[in-house]
Amino acid sequence: MKKYILIFISLFMIGACKSQKKISNSEQNQHSAIAISQPKIIFTLATTACYGTCPVFEMSVFENDSLVYNGENYVKVKGQISKKLAKGTVEKLQKQFRNANFFELKNVYEMNVSDLPTTYISFTDNEKTKKIKDYAGSPETLKQLEALLRALVEEEVILQR
Known part of the structure; x- marks a missing residue:
């Protein structure tokens, strides 16, 4: 009897392993479309x-002119907010970041000082992404780009509430 139970369990296990569903090409394309549709x-x-x-705080601006903000401490608005921006906002910002030669800036700006906040800023352009750590000593060009994004948060999240 034990022999038959072991055979039954073995057959069941083998069947379970082989019962994986194969995904057709059309289903694969649907799953790819879902992944691609995220901004x-x-x-x-x-x-x-x-x-x-x-x-x-943290903020992200997406290619579809939307913004996600998360305020943590010492901000006027705490928590996460998603917002649709005016059409063309991303395009305008992209031009400004390109004109400022963002990709030519250093990856890190630091000095031997203490008790400053660190700002992390990134820009993705044509599949190329650059992230900069700004603690102290950054050029005015970078400070202006950071100010542009801060102003966007101020206008769209804080003033519009």
């Missing part, structure tokens, strides 16, 4: 804490 992040900006009251 791509074009810009990010994140600020870290300091020993004082430095704002801590």
Whole structure:
């Protein structure tokens, strides 16, 4: 009797292993379309804490002119907010980042000072992404780009609430 039970369990296990569903090409294309339909992040900006009251938040701007913001500490708006931006916002920002030669800037700006927040900023353009860590000593060009994204948060998240 034990022999028959072991055979039955073995056959059941083999059947279970072979019962994996094969995905047809049309189903694969559907799954690919779903993955492709998610908008791509074009810009990010994140600020870290300091020993004082430095704002801590993250924001992402997507290719479809939408923004996601998450305010953590020392910000006027805490929590996550998603917002649709005016059409063409991403295009305008892309031009400004290209004109500022964002990809020619250093990857890290640091100095031997303490208690400053760190700003992380990134830009994706034609499948190329660059992320910059700005602690201190960055050029005015980078500060202006960071200010553009901060102003977007101020206008779209804080003032529009």
